Amino acid sequence: xxxxxxxxxxxxxxxxxxxxxxxxxxxxxxxxxxxxxxxxxxxxxxxxxxxxxxxxxxxxxxxxxxxxxxxxxxxxxxxxxxxxxxxxxxxxxxxxxxxxxxxxxxxxxxxxxxxxxxxxxxxxxxxxxxxxxxxxxxxxxxxxxxxxxxxxxxxxxxxxxxxxxxxxxxxxxxxxxxxxxxxxxxxxxxxxxxxxxxxxxxxxxxxxxxxxxxxxxxxxxxxxxxxxxxxxxxxxxxxxxxxxxxxxxxxxxxxxxxxxxxxxxxxxxxxxxxxxxxxxxxxxxxxxx
Amino acid sequence: xxxxxxxxxxxxxxxxxxxxxxxxxxxxxxxxxxxxxxxxxxxxxxxxxxxxxxxxxxxxxxxxxxxxxxxxxxxxxxxxxxxxxxxxxxxxxxxxxxxxxxxxxxxxxxxxxxxxxxxxxxxxxxxxxxxxxxxxxxxxxxxxxxxxxxxxxxxxxxxxxxxxxxxxxxxxxxxxxxxxxxxxxxxxxxxxxxxxxxxxxxxxxxxxxxxxxxxxxxxxxxxxxxxxxxxxxxxxxxxxxxxxxxxxxxxxxxxxxxxxxxxxxxxxxxxxxxxxxxxxxxxxxxxxxxxxxxxxxxxxxxxxxxxxxxxxxxxxxxxxxxxxxxxxxxxxxxxxxxxxxxxxxxxxxx
Numbered sequence: 269x270x271x272x273x274x275x276x277x278x279x280x281x282x283x284x285x286x287x288x289x290x291x292x293x294x295x296x297x298x299x300x301x302x303x304x305x306x307x308x309x310x311x312x313x314x315x316x317x318x319x320x321x322x323x324x325x326x327x328x329x330x331x332x333x334x335x336x337x338x339x340x341x342x343x344x345x346x347x348x349x350x351x352x353x354x355x356x357x358x359x360x361x362x363x364x365x366x367x368x369x370x371x372x373x374x375x376x377x378x379x380x381x382x383x384x385x386x387x388x389x390x391x392x393x394x395x396x397x398x399x400x401x402x403x404x405x406x407x408x409x410x411x412x413x414x415x416x417x418x419x420x421x422x423x424x425x426x427x428x429x430x431x432x433x434x435x436x437x438x439x440x441x442x443x444x445x446x447x448x449x450x451x452x453x454x455x456x457x458x459x460x461x462x463x464x465x466x467x468x469x470x471x472x473x474x475x476x477x478x479x480x481x482x483x484x485x486x487x488x489x490x491x492x493x494x495x496x497x498x499x500x501x502x503x504x505x506x507x508x509x510x511x512x513x514x515x516x517x518x519x520x521x522x523x524x525x526x527x528x529x530x531x532x533x534x535x536x537x538x539x540x541x542x543x544x545x546x547x548x549x550x551x552x553x554x555x556x557x
Numbered sequence: 558x559x560x561x562x563x564x565x566x567x568x569x570x571x572x573x574x575x576x577x578x579x580x581x582x583x584x585x586x587x588x589x590x591x592x593x594x595x596x597x598x599x600x601x602x603x604x605x606x607x608x609x610x611x612x613x614x615x616x617x618x619x620x621x622x623x624x625x626x627x628x629x630x631x632x633x634x635x636x637x638x639x640x641x642x643x644x645x646x647x648x649x650x651x652x653x654x655x656x657x658x659x660x661x662x663x664x665x666x667x668x669x670x671x672x673x674x675x676x677x678x679x680x681x682x683x684x685x686x687x688x689x690x691x692x693x694x695x696x697x698x699x700x701x702x703x704x705x706x707x708x709x710x711x712x713x714x715x716x717x718x719x720x721x722x723x724x725x726x727x728x729x730x731x732x733x734x735x736x737x738x739x740x741x742x743x744x745x746x747x748x749x750x751x752x753x754x755x756x757x758x759x760x761x762x763x764x765x766x767x768x769x770x771x772x773x774x775x776x777x778x779x780x781x782x783x784x785x786x787x788x789x790x791x792x793x794x795x796x797x798x799x800x801x802x803x804x805x806x807x808x809x810x811x812x813x814x815x816x817x818x819x820x821x822x823x824x825x826x827x828x829x830x831x832x833x834x835x836x837x838x839x840x841x842x843x844x845x846x847x848x849x850x851x852x853x854x855x856x857x858x859x860x861x862x863x864x865x866x867x868x869x870x871x872x873x874x875x876x877x878x879x880x881x882x883x884x885x886x887x888x889x890x891x892x893x894x895x896x897x898x899x900x901x902x903x904x905x906x907x
């Protein structure tokens with residue numbers, strides 16, 4: 269019997285392996301446990317409100333049993349949609365420039381370092397920036413457009429950094445093959461580099477969307493409304509968003525509003541999960557090609 | 558195939574917008590049907606009145622403002638009232654920049670806020686909307702603590718408090734364990750109570766039974782001989798038979814809470830007026846005028862009382878209306894801390 273090359277692995281190392289394994293599993297479980305607590309709590313406390321009417325109705329401060337999240341949900345979808353519509357083209361283009369077009373230089377490094385810094389700036393700062401630049405200086409007003417612009421600036425660093433990372437992961441050989449076959453740099457980018465990296469880019473966009481849907485602080489600063497019964501229908505309309513609706517309900521002294529808050533938390537998590545699942549399915553499909 | 562992949566990228570990017578595209582048009586119809594469907598009072602206002610009123614400011618007044626707005630929109634379905642809660646100071650910042658029509662406030666406007674508004678040519682009406690009065694309650698069989706001084710209340714509630722039994726509060730009180738009830742730390746009532754009693758906002762001992770539901774505080778205090786708690790005067794008035802209200806001594810002798818003592822501000826430091834500041838330019842719009850009238854009218858007063866405030870006497874509302882009719886803008890309550898609203902209005906000639 270020839271000794272296996274692994275038979276020399278000591279019991280100590282096996283234990284270490286098992287230990288790290290268990291440690292990592294615990295780490296995952298802790299994260300999941302909190303999620304379960306939030307979901308179960310949302311269902312348990314919010315159950316009396318979880319119905320189709322809760323999704324269809326506007327808020328109702330006089331009759332909490334008849335209140336719903338429709339207006340807040342529409343507001344959230346508008347804000348996220350606008351955010352992506354602005355941030356994705358700009359972010360992807362910026363990443364392509366930095367990664368594929370710009371020659372290495374001090375200026376590029378400077379810009380690059382700043383983008384990485386911006387990704388860590390607290391969101392309230394973006395809110396104040398949005399208030400000063402979009403709402404006041406550019407006279408956009410406290411409406412959906414201002415919210416979309418502010419949130420787009422907020423998620424832009426994330427989109428740029430992830431897209432750059434995705435482009436960097438494309439093997440050199442693919443680019444060189446394309447160029448060797450007579451493809452122009454532009455053709456190489458559009459037909460090879462981008463399609464190969466699209467899965468990772470999508471992940472970045474999911475991160476951006478998830479962050480945009482969960483943010484509240486900057487939106488309060490740029491004028492999200494606490495109580496509104498009309499859903500937005502165009503860019504200059506006022507709006508509220510799900511997290512703000514949850515905040516407003518959960519701070520109400522009456523028990524029936526707390527039930528609304530729990531139900532709304534559950535809805536928010538379902539929306540987030542649905543968004544993530546869609547993106548994961550899409551990404552897997554694209555990567556298999 | 559590559560074109561397909563790019564298409565996919567854009568589809569995902571526009572994905573949520575697509576959702577909105579489906580939701581947008583449906584939004585209006587659903588909103589309006591459910592809003593009127595939930596109505597218990599028949600619309601009686603002018604249905605042709607249209608427009609949007611933006612309200613911001615104090616989170617304490619938000620509850621009243623939001624509730625009045627909801628009923629107002631049932632009566633005037635064409636008008637859209639949007640209420641936010643940036644806080645009194647945050648509200649005044651937006652008000653001074655001309656971004657809102659009405660600013661709610663749990664204190665009178667300050668001089669620098671008036672100056673900021675003036676710089677943007679914003680003139681305003683100052684509208685007191687009601688009193689906020691807090692009542693400290695004990696068990697009906699508690700015969701010793703029917704009067705407490707502010708200092709004693711502070712001794713009970715402050716973060717460093719060592720009070721475990723009533724005998725620690727005042728020599729001569731019986732040795733009955735004290736049990737504390739109060740609104741949760743996120744409520745405006747908690748903020749106000751800690752500010753005037755403890756002396757520092759949001760600062761209180763942590764071993765008290767907190768509940769945002771007044772009913773929990775009521776049952777708790779009514780079921781324990783040694784218990785003490787506090788909530789809005791309106792809630793006490795409805796449950797006078799189950800509890801005893803403590804008379805508060807602020808250095809000028811004990812004063813029991815009542816509509817009268819809150820209204821003449823002799824019940825101190827637990828009562829104060831709440832305000833609404835209306836941009837003069839906005840008041841010229843019929844829908845804003847209708848909203849302010851609704852707020853000061855019977856429906857509005859009923860709601861003000863329901864959310865826990867003490868509404869004014871009819872005579873005071875008459876004076877406020879008189880002030881509007883005279884076109885008097887600016888602040889008359891700015892330096893009036895501690896003076897009853899009625900008296901300030903009278904002194905100003907209304």
